[in-house]
Amino acid sequence: xxxxxxxxxxxxxxxxxxxxxxxxxxxxxxxxxxxxxxxxxxxxxxxxxxxxxxxxxxxxxxxxxxxxxxxxxxxxxxxxxxxxxxxxxxxxxxxxxxxxxxxxxxxxxxxxxxxxxxxxxxxxxxxxxxxxxxxxxxxxxxxxxxxxxxxxxxxxxxxxxxxxxxxxxxxxxxxxxxxxxxxxxxxxxxxxxxxxxxxxxxxxxxxxxxxxxxxxxxxxxxxxxxxxxxxxxxxxxxxxxxxxxxxxxxxxxxxxxxxxxxxxxxxxxxxxxxxxxxxxxxxxxxx
Amino acid sequence: xxxxxxxxxxxxxxxxxxxxxxxxxxxxxxxxxxxxxxxxxxxxxxxxxxxxxxxxxxxxxxxxxxxxxxxxxxxxxxxxxxxxxxxxxxxxxxxxxxxxxxxxxxxxxxxxxxxxxxxxxxxxxxxxxxxxxxxxxxxxxxxxxxxxxxxxxxxxxxxxxxxxxxxxxxxxxxxxxxxxxxxxxxxxxxxxxxxxxxxxxxxxxxxxxxxxxxxxxxxxxxxxxxxxxxxxxxxxxxxxxxxxxxxxxxxxxxxxxxxxxxxxxxxxxxxxxxxxxxxxxxxxx
Ligand SMILES: Nc1ncnc2c1ncn2[C@@H]1O[C@H](COP(=O)(O)OP(=O)(O)OP(=O)(O)O)[C@@H](O)[C@H]1O
Ligand SMILES: [Mg+2]
Numbered sequence: 001x002x003x004x005x006x007x008x009x010x011x012x013x014x015x016x017x018x019x020x021x022x023x024x025x026x027x028x029x030x031x032x033x034x035x036x037x038x039x040x041x042x043x044x045x046x047x048x049x050x051x052x053x054x055x056x057x058x059x060x061x062x063x064x065x066x067x068x069x070x071x072x073x074x075x076x077x078x079x080x081x082x083x084x085x086x087x088x089x090x091x092x093x094x095x096x097x098x099x100x101x102x103x104x105x106x107x108x109x110x111x112x113x114x115x116x117x118x119x120x121x122x123x124x125x126x127x128x129x130x131x132x133x134x135x136x137x138x139x140x141x142x143x144x145x146x147x148x149x150x151x152x153x154x155x156x157x158x159x160x161x162x163x164x165x166x167x168x169x170x171x172x173x174x175x176x177x178x179x180x181x182x183x184x185x186x187x188x189x190x191x192x193x194x195x196x197x198x199x200x201x202x203x204x205x206x207x208x209x210x211x212x213x214x215x216x217x218x219x220x221x222x223x224x225x226x227x228x229x230x231x232x233x234x235x236x237x238x239x240x241x242x243x244x245x246x247x248x249x250x251x252x253x254x255x256x257x258x259x260x261x262x263x264x265x266x267x268x269x270x271x272x273x274x275x276x277x278x279x280x281x282x283x284x285x286x287x
Numbered sequence: 288x289x290x291x292x293x294x295x296x297x298x299x300x301x302x303x304x305x306x307x308x309x310x311x312x313x314x315x316x317x318x319x320x321x322x323x324x325x326x327x328x329x330x331x332x333x334x335x336x337x338x339x340x341x342x343x344x345x346x347x348x349x350x351x352x353x354x355x356x357x358x359x360x361x362x363x364x365x366x367x368x369x370x371x372x373x374x375x376x377x378x379x380x381x382x383x384x385x386x387x388x389x390x391x392x393x394x395x396x397x398x399x400x401x402x403x404x405x406x407x408x409x410x411x412x413x414x415x416x417x418x419x420x421x422x423x424x425x426x427x428x429x430x431x432x433x434x435x436x437x438x439x440x441x442x443x444x445x446x447x448x449x450x451x452x453x454x455x456x457x458x459x460x461x462x463x464x465x466x467x468x469x470x471x472x473x474x475x476x477x478x479x480x481x482x483x484x485x486x487x488x489x490x491x492x493x494x495x496x497x498x499x500x501x502x503x504x505x506x507x508x509x510x511x512x513x514x515x516x517x518x519x520x521x522x523x524x525x526x527x528x529x530x531x532x533x534x535x536x537x538x539x540x541x542x543x544x545x546x547x548x549x550x551x552x553x554x555x556x557x558x559x560x561x562x563x564x565x566x567x568x569x570x571x572x
Contacts, residue, residue, distance in 0.1 A: 145385075146385070149380065149382060149385065150378050150379075150380055150382035151382055151383075151384055151385065153339075153344050153378070153382065154376070154378055154382035154383075154384070154441075155384070156343075156344055156371075157342045157343075157344060157371060157376040158371065158376075158395070158396050158399075158444075159368040159369075159371035159372045159396075159400065160395070160396075160399055161364075161368075
């Protein structure tokens with residue numbers, strides 16, 4: 001009797017073990033994610049403080065040469081890739097939509113579709129993805145290496161705040177450059193869509209006219225707001241992960257921070273994009 | 288040093304563990320204005336960790352650290368930054384900012400913490416680099432420097448703001464003998480002419496005996512011996528049979544760099560076979 005009791009006990013325990021493990025894992029991952037979000041918010045808060053001080057207090061001003069250097073480093077190399085991606089997307093979308101629209105007898109509506117998709121979604125989204133790979137990875141790797149080389153400690157020992165010194169210019173650069181590249185991306189996509197459409201026999205004047213009608217200031221502005229927030233996420237995640245490398249983790253820690261900066265960055269961009277779309281549409285911004 | 292002076296650095300019962308490893312165990316020591324305190328001790332005994340506490344980059348588990356009479360362990364970042372502007376640090380690896388040229392590295396503290404104009408800063412950078420023999424390398428990037436040059440550039444950066452205290456983590460290791468002697472001379476000159484207080488971690492015994500006013504030997508997180516240089520000198524020259532304390536014999540072996548003595552005996556005595564067995568057991572689990 002007693003034996004069979006303990007046998008069934010054992011069976012239950014074995015059956016539960018994977019579930020318990022899964023539960024523990026989920027709780028652990030959840031706790032880590034929350035703690036990371038918390039620490040990242042703190043970093044963001046401090047960066048905001050430093051930026052505000054930099055605008056007001058002359059002795060703490062943001063150094064223009066540092067900002068310029070970061071903007072060049074974040075943005076310039078990504079320009080050809082962004083242009084290439086947007087040209088391809090504009091052409092692809094046009095070619096794929098054309099047969100159906102032609103069937104409905106309104107092929108010139110390609111202009112509307114391209115404009116809305118480009119300005120509201122594809123421009124900011126694709127630009128952010130490209131910059132996440134370019135800038136996010138390189139910022140995380142750079143800051144992580146600085147940690148392992150004792151450079152961050154040396155900054156602190158020289159009474160220089162790493163947030164003001166390193167994080168603020170990088171954040172501003174990712175925000176500004178994502179926004180600026182999005183403008184380029186928007187233009188390239190419209191142009192590429194138009195060229196393809198003209199080849200398909202649509203009158204360029206009509207296409208242009210319809211584009212202007214479709215692109216209201218709202219689409220353009222919300223696209224840029226999205227781009228700025230995506231840029232902020234890219235920079236913040238990369239800075240946070242880079243500075244979170246511990247000196248004794250060495251090159252392995254730097255490698256992990258770099259990969260994570262790209263992966264977390266992409267996830268954050270997608271989530272933020274969904275949230276934005278929900279907000280914009282539930283407030284009826286595009287009615 | 289001299290009676291009546293109050294210490295510029297005052298460490299009391301400083302204790303620190305990393306996980307289960309106790310790295311500093313109730314360290315107490317004083318450094319007086321204008322003296323050179325040399326810290327010696329085996330690799331991994333906690334010298335760099337002690338320095339990290341003094342420059343405010345590691346918080347202690349217990350104990351107090353006073354600098355210029357103020358307790359730094361409870362200070363906010365802004366308060367401790369005021370203290371940091373009054374001392375300089377030479378890191379073990381140099382820790383130059385790799386994205387800035389050598390000259391910019393030295394100029395950075397001047398640009399950020401003083402109101403000096405650009406041409407004055409340039410002059411000061413040249414003066415500091417000349418002191419460490421690197422003036423011709425002003426425009427080089429840190430990655431292009433040799434290990435010894437990096438360390439000297441780090442020293443130039445540390446003295447950029449004319450600090451009252453200088454912390455050196457192995458300033459002469461990896462340098463050729465002549466450059467090492469020059470750095471020693473520089474430490475002595477800074478102390479004598481500008482009344483800088485220095486705390487120097489080093490493995491180079493001849494360098495230690497050249498520059499030290501007082502010395503302090505650490506061993507697995509504890510102070511084995513602290514006292515004036517002369518005491519250490521006579522200990523080094525002493526006959527081991529006349530020494531009674533185990534501690535003095537440990538210090539003597541370290542100072543002489545002998546391959547045989549209590550330090551080596553302790554290392555081999557540590558239950559080697561037990562240790563091997565433990566490892567094989569762990570693999571079973
Ligand atoms: N951040 C850390 N986390 C965990 N352990 C650490 C950390 N920093 C140092 N240690 C450990 O503390 C001990 C003392 O290290 P420390 O760097 O102070 O040695 P050291 O006396 O400077 O040695 P060396 O002469 O080789 O530079 C070592 O055993 C080291 O492994
Ligand atoms: Mg060390």
